[in-house]
Amino acid sequence: xxxxxxxxxxxxxxxxxxxxxxxxxxxxxxxxxxxxxxxxxxxxxxxxxxxxxxxxxxxxxxxxxxxxxxxxxxxxxxxxxxxxxxxxxxxxxxxxxxxxxxxxxxxxxxxxxxxxxxxxxxxxxxxxxxxxxxxxxxxxxxxxxxxxxxxxxxxxxxxxxxxxxxxxxxxxxxxxxxxxxxxxxxxxxxxxxxxxxxxxxxxxxxxxxxxxxxxxxxxxxxxxxxxxxxxxxxxxxxxxxxxxxxxxxxxxxxxxxxxxxxxxxxxxxxxxxxxxxxxxxxxxxxxxxxxxxxxxxxxxxxxxxxxxxxxxxxxxxxxxxxxxxxxxxxxxxxxxxxxxxxxxxxxxxxxxxxxxxxxxxxxxxxxxxxxxxxxxxxxxxxxxxxxxxxxxxxxxxxxxxxxxxxxxxxxxxxxxxxxxxxxxxxxxxxxxxxxxxxxxxxxxxxxxxxxxxxxxxxxxxxxxxxxxxxxxxxxxxxxxxxxxxxxxxxxxxxxxxxxxxxxxxxxxx
Amino acid sequence: xxxxxxxxxxxxxxxxxxxxxxxxxxxxxxxxxxxxxxxxxxxxxxxxxxxxxxxxxxxxxxxxxxxxxxxxxxxxxxxxxxxxxxxxxxxxxxxxxxxxxxxxxxxxxxxxxxxxxxxxxxxxxxxxxxxxxxxxxxxxxxxxxxxxxxxxxxxxxxxxxxxx
Numbered sequence: 118x119x120x121x122x123x124x125x126x127x128x129x130x131x132x133x134x135x136x137x138x139x140x141x142x143x144x145x146x147x148x149x150x151x152x153x154x155x156x157x158x159x160x161x162x163x164x165x166x167x168x169x170x171x172x173x174x175x176x177x178x179x180x181x182x183x184x185x186x187x188x189x190x191x192x193x194x195x196x197x198x199x200x201x202x203x204x205x206x207x208x209x210x211x212x213x214x215x216x217x218x219x220x221x222x223x224x225x226x227x228x229x230x231x232x233x234x235x236x237x238x239x240x241x242x243x244x245x246x247x248x249x250x251x252x253x254x255x256x257x258x259x260x261x262x263x264x265x266x267x268x269x270x271x272x273x274x275x276x277x278x279x280x281x282x283x284x285x286x287x288x289x290x291x292x293x294x295x296x297x298x299x300x301x302x303x304x305x306x307x308x309x310x311x312x313x314x315x316x317x318x319x320x321x322x323x324x325x326x327x328x329x330x331x332x333x334x335x336x337x338x339x340x341x342x343x344x345x346x347x348x349x350x351x352x353x354x355x356x357x358x359x360x361x362x363x364x365x366x367x368x369x370x371x372x373x374x375x376x377x378x379x380x381x382x383x384x385x386x387x388x389x390x391x392x393x394x395x396x397x398x399x400x401x402x403x404x405x406x407x408x409x410x411x412x413x414x415x416x417x418x419x420x421x422x423x424x425x426x427x428x429x430x431x432x433x434x435x436x437x438x439x440x441x442x443x444x445x446x447x448x449x450x451x452x453x454x455x456x457x458x459x460x461x462x463x464x465x466x467x468x469x470x471x472x473x474x475x476x477x478x479x480x481x482x483x484x485x486x487x488x489x490x491x492x493x494x495x496x497x498x499x500x501x502x503x504x505x506x507x508x509x510x511x512x513x514x515x516x517x518x519x520x521x522x523x524x525x526x527x528x529x530x531x532x533x534x535x536x537x538x539x540x541x542x543x544x545x546x547x548x549x550x551x552x553x554x555x556x557x558x559x560x561x562x563x564x565x566x567x568x569x570x571x572x573x574x575x576x577x578x579x580x581x582x583x584x585x586x587x588x589x590x591x592x593x594x595x596x597x598x599x600x601x602x603x604x605x606x607x608x609x610x611x612x613x614x615x616x617x618x619x620x621x622x623x624x625x626x
Numbered sequence: 627x628x629x630x631x632x633x634x635x636x637x638x639x640x641x642x643x644x645x646x647x648x649x650x651x652x653x654x655x656x657x658x659x660x661x662x663x664x665x666x667x668x669x670x671x672x673x674x675x676x677x678x679x680x681x682x683x684x685x686x687x688x689x690x691x692x693x694x695x696x697x698x699x700x701x702x703x704x705x706x707x708x709x710x711x712x713x714x715x716x717x718x719x720x721x722x723x724x725x726x727x728x729x730x731x732x733x734x735x736x737x738x739x740x741x742x743x744x745x746x747x748x749x750x751x752x753x754x755x756x757x758x759x760x761x762x763x764x765x766x767x768x769x770x771x772x773x774x775x776x777x778x779x780x781x782x783x784x785x786x787x788x789x790x
């Protein structure tokens with residue numbers, strides 16, 4: 118078993134991996150960029166090494182610097198987390214060359230699945246049904262026209278090297294094809310350095326259902342149940358759940374067996390996810406495979422009782438899977454909310470800044486995977502994911518109830534967070550009835566929110582509390598009371614202290 | 627202590643006294659039975675009669691907010707007796723500063739000094755994290771001063787413009 122693991126990541130996932138290391142008696146090495154010195158993952162690690170400027174290319178994406186830290190710290194393995202270098206075959210190979218075990222699949226498996234066109238070709242060879250369209254990049258506009266006419270509009274143009282919704286264009290009619298193809302190509306070139314674009318039939322209102330797979334290095338591959346990830350905004354997942362409300366045991370087995378075939382076709386080892394699009398007739402089509410641990414892995418952990426990061430480490434250390442497919446049970450229901458530092462009242466504009474107050478929920482059925490803490494300043498240099506709040510229950514209704522309760526307990530001050538978005542989603546009748554597809558969130562956000570008038574009792578309490586805070590003055594002051602740069606009190610310090618003195622006098626009367 | 631408090635656009639007069647750790651409270655002349663305990667800085671546990679509330683205090687960019695449960699209210703508290711209180715009251719009807727909510731760059735200035743603006747009309751556009759954010763005027767009035775120009779880098783809390 119490894120003695121020391123370097124976590125080539127930051128934020129909540131780095132904390133989660135460090136915790137797994139400590140649970141297994143393994144030392145954890147953290148790396149941090151200049152803006153991450155006070156991060157939670159640095160505080161939780163056993164060793165921490167600075168790796169330079171905030172820009173990812175200079176720090177968390179810098180292969181040389183990461184391997185340099187691995188050598189200096191004598192780490193015997195590297196866990197890449199998700200994002201950053203987790204699906205970078207060059208990095209995986211560089212680790213192997215440096216004699217450090219990469220906790221994840223082999224470079225060859227990453228390559229096989231990393232290009233969406235190559236993955237589709239592999240699916241054709243393996244007899245796996247995939248979303249109809251081309252297997253290779255489009256060579257010309259004329260070819261695109263022909264294929265689109267054959268498979269029928271609407272069609273989706275997608276970047277072969279793509280992800281996160283970039284390089285994707287939905288084409289409704291032949292007249293749009295030329296300009297959208299050019300747009301997709303140039304965006305793909307800009308985002309991934311590769312303008313290869315292919316074409317797929319666009320499934321109407323699909324559900325996005327993905328299957329977790331796990332394979333050891335001895336030829337054993339299993340599926341661990343599916344996750345429904347249809348709630349997306351601009352192709353970014355916002356809320357995920359396990360199991361999918363529309364997948365019964367039979368469909369799970371069928372999708373799981375296909376997912377295992379896909380993993381085997383790629384020579385896959387360690388943890389991975391096979392993504393499917395499911396149409397309204399419950400036909401499922403291979404979409405792509407993600408060759409890493411995913412953000413939403415906690416929902417699978419909760420319904421299976423398995424610790425995926427522990428298993429990743431054990432597989433990388435050469436152990437066999439400690440259970441068979443038959444022993445995998447799905448129990449209960451879990452729903453995850455991705456809490457971002459974004460302003461829901463201002464088009465989800467990122468909201469970095471200092472967290473002046475944090476009242477975080479806990480209690481039955483609540484799991485929080487977090488990288489934030491009260492007093493921390495959210496940097497603006499990275500994806501503003503604050504934490505993942507997961508509700509678990511014996512069934513979907515209980516999971517929703519617990520998560521709703523936890524969201525009502527959740528309070529963050531000093532920055533804006535998208536907590537209110539989840540209250541909206543969880544109270545939506547269609548969501549509660551599990552009527553979801555990838556267009557759900559866009560439709561929900563388009564709805565005009567009826568501004569319910571302020572509850573007069575709450576206003577009354579607010580007035581009284583405002584007065585009480587004023588009377589208590591500096592005694593009540595937390596970080597929230599520190600005057601801002603433009604605060605009248607700070608611009609007139611004598612006035613501020615007079616007010617505080619008066620408050621003290623009153624309080625002592 | 628007496629305060630003039632504005633919440634949700636309405637004004638209230640609050641008389642508050644504390645004796646032997648107990649509060650007595652009169653809201654717009656009406657007596658209210660209040661029991662309040664500071665749980666931790668910025669967090670108040672309030673009982674009104676037997677109903678319980680958790681109230682959080684937040685100060686962002688010079689504005690004060692109170693959260694009663696999950697409902698947020700912008701609030702202003704003025705002590706009508708103090709000189710500063712009176713000056714503050716005048717100030718509230720006076721010029722308002724537009725503050726940069728986060729670090730970024732001014733990409734567009736939409737108005738000029740002397741322009742008339744409505745509450746909510748755009749004054750400047752700040753860009754940060756590859757997104758653009760329009761800073762709007764908080765009130766109807768005239769642009770008294772613009773303190774930044776296009777291309778300027780700003781920090782959170784910087785005064786960008788003044789509307790009077």
